[in-house]
Amino acid sequence: MLFKQQALLRQKLFVLGSLAIGSLLYLVARVGSLDRLQPLCPIDGRFGPRGQEEIPLRALQFKRGLLHEFRKGNATKEQIRLHNLVQQLPKAIIIGVRKGGTRALLEMLNLHPAVVKASQEIHFFDNDENYAKGIEWYRKKMPFSYPHQITIEKSPAYFITEEVPERIYKMNSSIKLLIIVREPTTRAISDYTQVLEGKERKNKTYYKFEKLAIDPNTCEVNTKYKAVRTSIYTKHLERWLKYFPIEQFHIVDGDRLITEPLPELQLVEKFLNLPPRISQYNLYFNATRGFYCLRFNIVFNKCLAGSKGRIHPEVDTSVITKLRRFFHPFNQKFYQITGRTFNWP
Ligand code: A3P
Numbered sequence: 001m002l003f004k005q006q007a008l009l010r011q012k013l014f015v016l017g018s019l020a021i022g023s024l025l026y027l028v029a030r031v032g033s034l035d036r037l038q039p040l041c042p043i044d045g046r047f048g049p050r051g052q053e054e055i056p057l058r059a060l061q062f063k064r065g066l067l068h069e070f071r072k073g074n075a076t077k078e079q080i081r082l083h084n085l086v087q088q089l090p091k092a093i094i095i096g097v098r099k100g101g102t103r104a105l106l107e108m109l110n111l112h113p114a115v116v117k118a119s120q121e122i123h124f125f126d127n128d129e130n131y132a133k134g135i136e137w138y139r140k141k142m143p144f145s146y147p148h149q150i151t152i153e154k155s156p157a158y159f160i161t162e163e164v165p166e167r168i169y170k171m172n173s174s175i176k177l178l179i180i181v182r183e184p185t186t187r188a189i190s191d192y193t194q195v196l197e198g199k200e201r202k203n204k205t206y207y208k209f210e211k212l213a214i215d216p217n218t219c220e221v222n223t224k225y226k227a228v229r230t231s232i233y234t235k236h237l238e239r240w241l242k243y244f245p246i247e248q249f250h251i252v253d254g255d256r257l258i259t260e261p262l263p264e265l266q267l268v269e270k271f272l273n274l275p276p277r278i279s280q281y282n283l284y285f286n287a288t289r290g291f292y293c294l295r296f297n298i299v300f301n302k303c304l305a306g307s308k309g310r311i312h313p314e315v316d317t318s319v320i321t322k323l324r325r326f327f328h329p330f331n332q333k334f335y336q337i338t339g340r341t342f343n344w345p
Pocket of ligand 1: 097098099100101102103104156190191257258291292293304307308309310311
């Protein structure tokens with residue numbers, strides 16, 4: 001009899017235990033790792049009115065699910081009003097540099113519960129036609145977010161386009177500007193690889209990198225070649241500094257973002273006055289891709305598209321040396337201005 005009662009008790013305990021574990025797993029999957037770790041998200045006063053600095057847990061759930069629907073335009077006006085969602089102008093912009101890792105940076109920052117990314121490159125400030133549509137047009141391109149969240153957009157063409165600094169300044173003179181850079185020669189080759197792939201897709205032929213990067217008449221670096229010009233970071237930055245103080249910029253090491261993303265992201269969190277929420281859990285190395293991928297929670301993770309992380313063509317070593325020598329003095333100036341030194345050759 002006693003034995004039977006004990007067996008029954010054990011059975012009940014087993015069922016209750018399984019139910020508890022099941023519910024826990026369900027909650028983890030639903031709410032997401034970030035949300036589970038830190039449901040409260042105080043943000044610096046600059047990003048939201050004081051006293052309302054906590055992002056409700058629901059906000060985080062929406063970020064993963066419903067916000068997406070809102071973004072796709074599937075929400076009714078009533079739902080938007082009910083949830084107090086707004087389309088906010090960006091508080092920070094990733095202004096470049098093309099092929100520096102701008103997409104990876106945006107997607108990784110979007111892991112933060114207080115950040116909402118504008119998925120598409122909007123090209124508001126660099127495209128005259130878009131700019132003529134006015135700031136309201138730009139705002140309407142932004143994703144829905146809670147008032148305490150910050151919107152971030154990225155359009156790498158901003159960094160190199162003459163008119164952009166003044167235009168952004170006119171919108172918000174205290175905006176935070178992110179620039180992600182890679183070793184300039186690698187960046188130029190990456191830039192070339194993207195264009196080359198575009199040509200190949202259209203069954204067109206294209207010049208070799210060496211032919212574009214080196215002027216055949218002088219045998220010197222061809223400074224007319226856009227991929228070379230874009231990598232002279234200091235020249236572009238100097239134009240921006242006519243409008244914004246250096247403190248408003250944060251330089252991200254794009255090479256380190258590839259190999260060791262977390263410390264780079266933590267520096268950005270600090271710069272944006274966001275509480276540290278992105279953790280190693282959110283980033284896992286995918287050996288097949290050869291890159292870090294993103295883990296939002298135990299059910300949702302993603303890697304960047306295949307267009308990120310292309311195999312570069314082999315480039316003649318003498319051309320690489322020539323380019324590195326060419327970029328060297330500009331790099332030194334860049335380190336000096338930004339206060340961030342890189343081990344670029
Ligand atoms: P490559 O294609 O030359 O490797 P952008 O988004 O500005 O176009 O930059 C693309 C670059 O982002 C890629 O250049 C790639 O090296 C880099 N990158 C950084 N982190 C990445 C990641 N986690 N997954 C894929 N690419 C990443």
